[in-house]
Amino acid sequence: MSMEVNKDDNMVSDMILIVDDDEINRGIIDNIFSPYYSTDEAADGLEGLSKILADPDKYCAILLDVMMPKMNGLEVLRKLSDEELTSRIPVFLITAEVNSESLHEAYHLGVMDVILKPVTPYIVLRRINSIVELFRARKRLGNRVERQNIKLLENAKKIIELNQGMIEALSTAIEFRNGESGEHVRRIRDITQYLLEHTELGEGLTAEQINNIALASVMHDVGKIAIPDNILGKPGRLTPEEFEIMKTHTVQGGLLLEKIPQLRDNGVYEYAFDIARHHHERWDGRGYPDGLKGDEISLWAQIVSIADVYDALSCKRCYKDAFPREKVLRMIRDGECGTFSPKLLKCFFEAEETLCKLYDGNA
Amino acid sequence: MEQVRLEQLESAGIDVKDALSRFMGNANLLEKFLKKFPDDQNYKKLCEALEADDAEAALAASHTLKGVCGNLSMTELSGLLTEQVREFRAGEYSSAKELMPKITAAYERTVAAING
Structure with missing residues (x-):
């Protein structure tokens, strides 16, 4: 002093x-x-x-x-x-x-x-x-x-970084349970941010909103903490009963996020809740848990949805091997893994040239 | 300060007590600045300006000299210069100029007293 x-x-x-x-x-x-x-x-x-x-x-x-x-x-x-x-x-x-x-x-x-x-x-x-x-x-x-x-700003920055670190740590811990490395949540965040910053999907959103959405995307699967190990880690196809339980990770994710009061006061919360609950909805209305259709599904939930599918197909999972890039793109284009809005698909294929570099190590 | 010196300066119209207070009672310092007074160029500038009938330069010199005299508590001289500056400012150039014999007399008495 x-x-x-x-x-x-x-x-x-x-x-x-x-x-x-x-x-x-x-x-x-x-x-x-x-x-x-x-x-x-x-x-x-x-x-x-x-x-x-x-x-x-x-x-x-x-x-x-x-x-x-x-x-x-x-x-x-x-x-x-x-x-x-x-x-x-x-x-x-x-x-x-x-x-x-x-x-x-x-x-x-x-x-x-x-x-x-x-x-x-x-x-x-x-x-x-x-x-x-x-x-x-x-x-x-x-x-x-x-x-x-200056010191206050530095501290605020540290707190934000710590928050992001905690959120990533929580999400990664959940990833570990189904044998994934934690790279998945980081790639979902990167893909979401890239699509918002480099395609017309991000039009009208501020940089702060985009950052919040990207951070929220990290938490899309937190509901999986409520799914039993034998279902989460099952090497083969799930039975219809098991699949019904698996599907509840969306609703469970929303419930979990609702219970974190500090998060509810944060700009990330609305996005995080929406994404956790709705990232398995489908453009044609045949998704879950709410059966939302078309633009009833928020833009961010749609983006995380396609990012999640793209990442799951591109990497080895407990229930499948990694697919080659051509096969991944064909499956998405042909609607084998969900249906997406035409605009989302257009932007996604535009950006995919860059996004595929995230998987160089897997190829 | 010795009594003789004090009286000598006082007789030339210098308020020694007032001047000493301006030098924090330091008589040596007052002497040092008094000794600079005969070398101050403003009296000379004033005479030259009046010689050349340059009213503006005369005012500037008279004004500055007045400031110096004020700081050194040369009451008589600074009183005359105050009067002269007022005449210059009022555009009364000749009245201002007419004060010069008095000013010169006071100036010379002051310089003589300083030089002892």
């Missing part, structure tokens, strides 16, 4: 720039401030302005005489105001006389205070100290808030 405070302080300058064309005036002011600040001097407005513009953060305050050759104090002030520097560095006018018109303009341009010559050291020091301290405190606070914001 103490190091952080030092870091803040290091970012705050302690140098005062004295801009006055008279050496004696500069010397007097220098003498007042040098015990507390480092000082720099400029002998006219132009020199002062170029020193400031060269490195504005070098100075914690600028003391500006008004009547000076080359460029007077008000002109310097106007330039500083144009550059929006008067809100970053406190500027003080130190002048032998003031008229109300130039005073008005000076304050309008953002001058912090106007101090009359001849200066009274105690007063000038007090007035300038308090404003410099105010600017320093404001800057320190700004730096700290900024760093805290």
